[in-house]
Amino acid sequence: MMTQSKRRPWLLAENNYADLRDADIEVAVIPLGATEPHNLHLPYGTDVYEATELATRIGEQSYTAGAKVRVLPTIPFGVQTNMRKLPLAINVNPATLDLFLTDVVHSLIGSNVKKILLFNSHGGNDFKPLLRTLAGQDIQLFLCDWFRLVNDVYDSIFDHPEDHAGEMETSFMLAHFPHLVAQNADGTLTADDGDVRANRFEAINKGWIQITRQWDLLTTNCGSGNPHQSTVEKGHQVTKVVVDRVADFIVDLSDSELDAEFPF
Numbered sequence: 695m696m697t698q699s700k701r702r703p704w705l706l707a708e709n710n711y712a713d714l715r716d717a718d719i720e721v722a723v724i725p726l727g728a729t730e731p732h733n734l735h736l737p738y739g740t741d742v743y744e745a746t747e748l749a750t751r752i753g754e755q756s757y758t759a760g761a762k763v764r765v766l767p768t769i770p771f772g773v774q775t776n777m778r779k780l781p782l783a784i785n786v787n788p789a790t791l792d793l794f795l796t797d798v799v800h801s802l803i804g805s806n807v808k809k810i811l812l813f814n815s816h817g818g819n820d821f822k823p824l825l826r827t828l829a830g831q832d833i834q835l836f837l838c839d840w841f842r843l844v845n846d847v848y849d850s851i852f853d854h855p856e857d858h859a860g861e862m863e864t865s866f867m868l869a870h871f872p873h874l875v876a877q878n879a880d881g882t883l884t885a886d887d888g889d890v891r892a893n894r895f896e897a898i899n900k901g902w903i904q905i906t907r908q909w910d911l912l913t914t915n916c917g918s919g920n921p922h923q924s925t926v927e928k929g930h931q932v933t934k935v936v937v938d939r940v941a942d943f944i945v946d947l948s949d950s951e952l953d954a955e956f957p958f
Contacts, residue, residue, distance in 0.1 A: 702750070702753075702754065703757065704750075704753035704754055704756070704757035704763055704764060704765055705750065705753060705764070705765050706722075706764045706765060706766050706767065707766075707767050709764070717762075718762055719762055719763070719764050719805070719806075719807050720761070720762040720763065720807070720809055720947070720948040720949075721756075721761060721762065721763040721764075721807070721809045721810070721811065721944055721947050721948050722763070722764055722765075722766060722802050722807045722809070722810050722811070723749055723752065723753060723763065723764070723765045723766065723810075723811045723813050723944070724766050724769065724795070724798065724810065724811065724812050724813065725745035725746055725748075725749035725765065725766070725767075725768040725769070725813045725815065726745060726768070726769045726772060726812060726813065726814045726815060726816060726819055727739070727741035727742035727743075727744065727745040727746070727768050727769065727770050727771075727772065727815045727816055728741040728742070728770075728771065728772030728773075728774065728784075728815070728816035728818060728819070729741075729742065729770055729771055729772075729774075729782070729783065729784040730772075730774055730777055730780070730783040730784070730816075730818075730916070731777070731780055731781075731783060731915070731916040732858065732859035732863065732916065732917065733858075733859035733885040733886065733888060733915050733916060733917025733921065734876065734884045734885050734886065734915050734917070735859070735864065735875055735876040735877070735883045735884045735885040735921065736859050736863065736864060736867055736874070736875060736876075736885075737867075737871075737874045738782065738783075739770070740859070740863060740867060741772070741815040741816045742768055742770045742815070743867065743870070743871055743874070744815045744840070744863070744866055744867075745768045745813060745814070745815035745816075745840075746768045747866075747870050747871075747933075748813070748815070748840055748933065748936055748937065748940075749765045749768070749813050750765060751933070751937045751941075752765070752813070752936075752937050752940045752941045752944065753765035755937055755938075755941035756940075756941040756942075756944035756945050756948070759941065759945045760945060760948070760949075761941075761944050761945045761947075761948035761949075762948050763944055763948060764807075766798075769794075769795075770784075771784045771785075771786045771791075772786060772791065772816040772818055772819045773785065773786060773787065773788050773791060773816070773818040773819055773820070774786075774818060775787065775788075775818075775906065776818070776906045776907055776908050776909055777909050777910070777916070779908075779910040780909060780910055780916060788820065788823075791819070792821075792823070792824045792827070795812070795821070795824060796824070796827075796828070799828065799833065799835065803832070803833055808832060808833040808834065808952055809833075809834050809836075809947055809948070809950075809952065810833065810834070810835050810836065811836045811837075811838060811940075811944070811947075812824075812835065812836065812837045812838070813838050813840065813940070814837065814838065814839045814840070815840060815841070817839075817841065817857075817858065821837050822837065825837055834952065834956060834957060836947075838940060840936050840940070841856065841862070843935070843936055843939060843940070844862075844932055844935050844936060847935055848862070851928050851931050851932055851935075852865070852923075852928060852932075853923045854919060854920040854921075854923060855919055856919045857888075857890075857918035857919040858888075858913075858916070858917060858918040858919060859885070859888065859916070859917040859918070859919065859921060860888055860917070860918065860919020860920060860921050861919060861920060861921050861922075861923055861924050861928070862919075862924075862928075862932060863919075863921075864883065864885075864921035864924035865924040865925055865926070865927075865928035865929035865932065866929045866932060866933065867929070868924055868925065868926045868929050869926045869927075869928075869929025869930050869933065870929065870933070872926070882922070883921055883922060883924070885915070885917055885921050885922070886914050886915050886917060887920050887922070888913070888917040888918050888919045888920045888921060889913075889914065890912050890913055890918050891911065891912055891913075893905075
């Protein structure tokens, strides 16, 4: 039987009815991941592990600082339309995911929780259209793609650019879930170098024109970005940046009145 001291009150899933019956909750955090291949060395649940670990740490740090916050269970599936040819990449179409999240948001509104943060760990998820769809209602929806939050400090931590299963994601997993990172007997990663193919159109390679990248053609083993200089220390460094920045935001958000001029 779980004792009171071991329950984490910032996690909705660990609360009971007595905890929440009369609770004053100002902020809800919805972590979002995906189930997809990550090169040869990281698990399919990498985005789920990232979202859950970071959101749990953010919840603890902000709750301890006084925020009235609850972190919801992580949604484990995301948009994988460009991985249809890869085994067990579990796809939820964008419109379906938006409808699902709208229902979740309405459930929170029904419990008088109107400040909601989508904490996203999957690059294939694009929730800006959902923010626009729900704008103007008696709520405020926020979006954090945590992997973009660190852009200004990325080069001071990592040596190679990150896209998918590269140095940042691998460092994070080495720091928090090392038993899930596949390594050779000598300690090197089982991964390839994360090279990607150039497109035949210069305009796409230059970024002038955009497409949805087909990952079975783009990559060798669904890895984009060189992971081989990943370290535990780099994983802890990037974790601290994300947790500190988002936890500070949640504390401020919890304290802010949802008035007619919010968030200005």
